Amino acid sequence: MSDYYTQNPAARWLALASICIATFLVPLSMSAINIALPAIADELQADAVLLSWVPTSNLLGSMMLMLPAARVADIVGRKKVYIVGVLMFCLTSLMVIWIESIEWLLVSRFLQGLASAMVFGTGMAIVTSVFADGKRGTALGLTATSVYLGLTCGPMIGGWLTEVLGWRSVFWAPVPFALTSVLVVILNVKGDYKAEGKQKLDWIGSALFALWISAFFFGLSGVPDTGYIICLLLGVGLFFLFLRQQGSAEYPLVRLKVLANNKVFSRSMISSVFMYGAHYPVLFLMSLYLQYLKGMSPSESGQLILLQALVMACLAPFAGRLSDQFEPRIIATTGCLIYGSGFAMLLWIDASSSQAYIAAALLALGMGFGLFSTPNNNAAMGAVPPDRLSIGSALMNLSRTMGNMFSMTLVVLLVNLVMGEAEITSQQYPDLLRVIKVAFALAFAYTLVAAYASFSRGNVRNT
Structure with a gap:
């Protein structure tokens, strides 16, 4: 299909735009x-x-669905799975x-997660x-920019929608734009982009993968209760069973030996796990901090949080172009260290901290993560064979999601340990601040691990 896009360069950029629309809406x-x-x-009435x-x-x-969705995409075509994912998101x-309880809202959010797995498990592979014949770093940079623009606009738009139309509008407002993305994909992405040769889905591996993730993270969230500890241990056992099964399966979800031998890709995954682990709780924690402890409105807190994602969005394409010319590990590692400095500053916040200090x-x-993400993805995807791009894309997105999930579970x-099952009131503000500071201290440690993994992956151009 590269000849088609060479002869129709506008279609190439429209195809990229269609992916960017969806990767903008989900974040x-x-x-x-x-x-x-x-x-x-x-x-x-949620506690x-x-x-x-x-x-x-x-x-x-x-x-749960990231790796199985990627394997299905390799079998039936990445375009088909992508379209199904966007429609399911809608x-x-x-x-x-129609939701009237927090429990049904959690069900809806879980199903949205399944849909996002199909979108992110195929989007980067399609791009x-x-x-494939040039400007990959720039294209991946623009894809990352769409993610960061989504994060950028999210707090501001979410605050405005919540105040004007109610919190439910935060869910349904993106739907018309997501349907536009599907239409653009159908018109401009030619071919299905699936792997050649015989391919089968590893159903047993898919089930084990979903089970160990569910048991492990659900169990971790409720420690030290006995039932949760049992669930956690069950998840650990299922994880090792999954690894053993993958080593003997004819068509495994992940070829573990190949992954272990690909130092560039495996170290890129590790650094992604820890950087995204540090990143994801920031919006959640800062939203609670600014609205409860600082007394800001949803729109005011969204505008302040906007600064981080705005810098990320501006730097991502620039960092992508740099990673096409210079070693990605140097740019990405620098980003890790700058990112860590931001958390070092957040360790000292309290109810009296100035907005200028928080903004800094x-x-x-924003600067650190903007320098990290695109060079890291460019290095990783450049180390993946063409027939495994879907699974490579899924693994990088899985590393992101796993880092997010692990840190949010903590x-x-x-x-659970500090505040318990009670609605947040002014009496709990000191405990809330304690939770926020501990979480930021953990995030600072994550960035140091990510910096080591990023730097130690080696030079891409000598690989």
């Missing part, structure tokens, strides 16, 4: 919902623990119109295929 929905959490808690599961349940669904977003910390976070655990 926009995620970040906008974080701003709406206090309003959701008020209307649905602190259930409220923290609103972003977490989405991640759980995304993780349907699950519209469910919120990599369309731009958020700017450091936040849920912290909330």
